Amino acid sequence: MSVVREELGPSLPQLIEPRWRALSRGRRIAAVVVVVGAVLVLAAAYLVATSGSLKTEVVRGDGVAFNLVHRRDFNPVKPHAGELLRLEGTLPGASGAHEVFAVKPLTVPPYTGDISSAYPLLATRRFAELKAADPQVSYRGEGRARLNESTIGYELVYQTRRDGKLLYGKLFFIAPTPAAGQPQSRAGLELSLLAERSGQTPTATSVGADVLLNNPLRSLRFGTKRP
Known part of the structure; x- marks a missing residue:
């Protein structure tokens, strides 16, 4: 059962899940690679800026x-x-x-x-x-x-x-x-x-x-x- 009140509409995971399921396996892998790459870039930039x-x-x-x-x-x-x-x-x-x-x-x-x-x-x-x-x-x-x-x-x-x-x-x-x-x-x-x-x-x-x-x-x- 959703913990989001009905008047507020569907939650973000509920909105994303149908679109995610509609993607082919190749596109899912590509999306994961893009997200992971972005996280790594941000992490590297943070380390450069803060540690030195x-x-x-x-x-x-x-x-x-x-x-x-x-x-x-x-x-x-x-x-x-x-x-x-x-x-x-x-x-x-x-x-x-x-x-x-x-x-x-x-x-x-x-x-x-x-x-x-x-x-x-x-x-x-x-x-x-x-x-x-x-x-x-x-x-x-x-x-x-x-x-x-x-x-x-x-x-x-x-x-x-x-x-x-x-x-x-x-x-x-x-x-x-x-x-x-x-x-x-x-x-x-x-x-x-x-x-x-x-x-x-x-x-x-x-x-x-x-x-x-x-x-x-x-x-x-x-x-x-x-x-």
């Missing part, structure tokens, strides 16, 4: 050790001046948007109280530097940011234009949590994320959510051991 064959990188610099995980197609390239690590790549798919993830050593300005009190001043200084180097840079916000369950820092959000393309950027300021009874170190890391506008990064605040930037950003840990 992750690998681990461990980098030490200026006494601050860190490690992270990134996709194989997000390529390590020669770091720019002052950088400890630089990754560059293009988003899989039609957009081909270029993205960059870079890590620099950071010295937090002197502060009193919690280290978070120093981050707003640091963000103001860094934005002024960005603006001086590129007059097209526009401020898009800042505030406390949680990278993962063990790392909380501060982010500065901005945008600019290069070669006619709209670029969104974020700077994250983070420092390792000291061991119990130890003072907070002023040595930390500055993470720089830059992405061309795309379907996966439609706004400045969405930088870091796509398949390339999300892995290194969310997986970064201080020290050399993965959790």
Whole structure:
């Protein structure tokens, strides 16, 4: 007995069954092949877009050790001046948007109280530097940011234009949590994320959510051991 109420008409299987039975054996096989092929293509595309064959990188610099995980197609390239690590790549798919993830050593300005009190001043200084180097840079916000369950820092959000393309950027300021009874170190890391506008990064605040930037950003840990 059908579980579909009579006033709603026949169910989808009831509609399809007569047409399926009317097909010859050859056409049934062909239809199954087409459906299975489509599923495999979609599955392959999903794996390419979401997995990317992750690998681990461990980098030490200026006494601050860190490690992270990134996709194989997000390529390590020669770091720019002052950088400890630089990754560059293009988003899989039609957009081909270029993205960059870079890590620099950071010295937090002197502060009193919690280290978070120093981050707003640091963000103001860094934005002024960005603006001086590129007059097209526009401020898009800042505030406390949680990278993962063990790392909380501060982010500065901005945008600019290069070669006619709209670029969104974020700077994250983070420092390792000291061991119990130890003072907070002023040595930390500055993470720089830059992405061309795309379907996966439609706004400045969405930088870091796509398949390339999300892995290194969310997986970064201080020290050399993965959790």
